[in-house]
Amino acid sequence: MSKKKSRRSHGSDHSGPEDHAQKGPQHPGDAGHAEHTFGSVTDKISSIVLTRKTSRGWLGGLLFSCMLLMVLMYASAYLLARGIGIWGTTVPVGWAFPIINFVWWIGIGHAGTLISAVLLLLHQDWRTSINRFAEAMTLFAVCCAGIYPLLHLGRPWVFHWLMPYPNTMGLWPNFRSPLVWDVFAVSTYFTCSALFWYMGLIPDLASLRDRATGRAQRVIYGMMAMGWRGSAKHWQRYEIAYLLMAGLCTPLVVSVHSIVGLDFAASIVPGWHTTIAPPYFVVGAILSGFAMVMTLMIPLRAVYRLEDFVTNKHLDNMAKVILATSMMMAYGYLCEVFYAYYSGNEYERYVTLNRALGPYAWSYWALLASNIVCPQIFWFNWARSSVPVLFFVSLAVNLGMWLERFVIVVISLHRDYLPSSWRMYYPTVWDFAHFLGSIGLFFTLMFLFLRLLPMISIFELRELVHEAEGEA
Amino acid sequence: MSRTPVPKHPLYGLLGEFEHPAQLLSAAERAYQAGYRKMNAYTPIPLHGLSDALGQKPTRLPYLVLAGGLLGGCGAYSMLYYACAISYPYNIGGRPLNSWPAFIPITFELTILGAGFAAFLGMLALNGLPHPHHPLFEVPAFSLASRDRFFLSIQSGDPQFDVEKTRTFLESLSAKVHEVPQ
Secondary structure: OOHHHHHHHHHHHHOOHHHHHHHOOOOHHHOOOOOOOHHHHHHHHHHHHHOOOOOHHHHHHHHHHHHHHHHHHHHHHHHHHHOHHHOOOOOOOOOOHHHHHHHHHHHHHHHHHHHHHHHHHOOOHHHHHHHHHHHHHHHHHHHHHHHHHHHHOOOHHHHHHHOOOOOOOOOOOOOOOHHHHHHHHHHHHHHHHHHHHHHHHHHHHHHHHHHOOOHHHHHHHHHHHOOOOOEHHHHHHHHHHHHHHHHHHHHHHHHHHHHHHHHHHOOOOOOOOOOOHHHHHHHHHHHHHHHHHHHHHHHHHHHOOOOOOOOHHHHHHHHHHHHHHHHHHHHHHHHHHHHHHHHOOHHHHHHHHHHHHOOOHHHHHHHHHHHHHHHHHHHOHHHHOOHHHHHHHHHHHHHHHHHHHHHHHHHHHHOOOOHHHOOOOOOOHHHHHHHHHHHHHHHHHHHHHHHHOOOOOHHHHHHHHHHHHHHO | OOOOOOOOOOEEEEEEEEOOHHHHHHHHHHHHHOOOOOEEEEOOOOOOOHHHHOOOOOOOHHHHHHHHHHHHHHHHHHHHHHHHHHHOOOOOOOOOOOOHHHHHHHHHHHHHHHHHHHHHHHHHHHOOOOOOOOHHHHOHHHHHHHOOOEEEEEEOOOOOOOHHHHHHHHHHOOOEEEEEEO
């Protein structure tokens, strides 16, 4: 009967005695700041949505994000009118900013699924305070990612040709192409993440419905909660469904970035055609995703006074994940160099030399500095408990992961087999407009989410309180 | 007072309110022992062992998810096979038309998609959601079921149900009792 309970308590033992001794509170129930109860966690999180006045900071942030979103709209309208020639993308660099941004955003999304699904299966209870937020981040990042391949099609109005459907042309998509696999992977990823996220929200929406102060609130949250009553039968099915979804999302998240890696690996471009690409892309995705969660969570917990829930312990754990994945990336970079040397292939060797010493060498060295060197500071305890250091490193990793995709896409393409086709790549103002614009889209969605939905899973926090009481 | 013979009871049932999860768990066991069957418990957190105490069966949901996954996977592979080997065969250097390794990624993705939809929609369907209105929502105290109170409802449809006796029974379990209108 109490299988879950026992594995949960096993999980908290698992998080290590040294962590406890060092960082103290793990559960909100025994947090030093306040003694939390079922009522207090429910009220605190739901009041952020229901009763807290709309702050000027939030309004300002939303307006600024909307301005950037307008940049995206304008740039996209211009793109549709003029074609993709407005970008710097050209032969031989036919996959420039749009694909860099696509891979960057998809990678950021991965931390959300990792935190919500993989850490659930690994019994890491500390995930509870950040999983809702991280899942929202996944959804919004995938929204941003999805824009680029569509716009990059050149004729985005026929994007449905990517889908198999009976058509008068009698044609099918090329199912043997990784680019078509990508369509299926990303759309499945978005759908399953959305379902998982919404499923997690249902009991909390019921809490909001029951706490609502106005009729509009009650009706809207009531509709979204779909009549959830929290009955024993509801919970029984819910928990099974939640666990199964987590189990399904775990291989899914690995498959998505592997397939993105195959987009590159299945081609014959030097620097892309390596078997290490899929796992290396997955690890990079985890690294960038955790960095993004940290970048967003640090200001948020200060603004909304959530230090009781998102404790230094969470930041410490995320810093450790960043350090570990950064070391794996270092291994990946070393492997690439070794492949080039050991393959004896002159084109592979040239790409490697061109990365380190060619016209874009700055991006390669900047990438190594921000992805590999910066996170090394997390070996030290003081760095993992210093908020400014954590914030700085997370920004550096975000930048570094963007540069990594720049290195992979642009440096490989701009000089491949035929020296007569070599050409430098220069982004145009529209490339930057689309990039900044997607950041605007991301933050617009994020600000709306923070205001309208509970950013921390309320019912899972109540469960933690319950377990803390049981242990006490 | 004996049970009213009319099929439609004026009450949906009685609702006992408890402060602590342990009280609810033992109340559920006692109610089951007392012979009540048409009852349900409402909690702000999933309580393990509660379904067992109420005599509820394990859910069929995992089979639905399995079926959804199989449907997605088999459907995907059939589509790929039909497209590449039957509908639009395309000879690329004599390579096999049923090139199964290249079909794995899409088959895998659609398996997950099918299973994911089955898990989500199956959970909703088996739970009878969406169900915007329910008699329990008429009880003001029930709003605490999503905060910090634990409830046990015994429905008037239960053969053992009797307003007075059931009320006394619930009170004997130290519950605060609410009447739930139909």
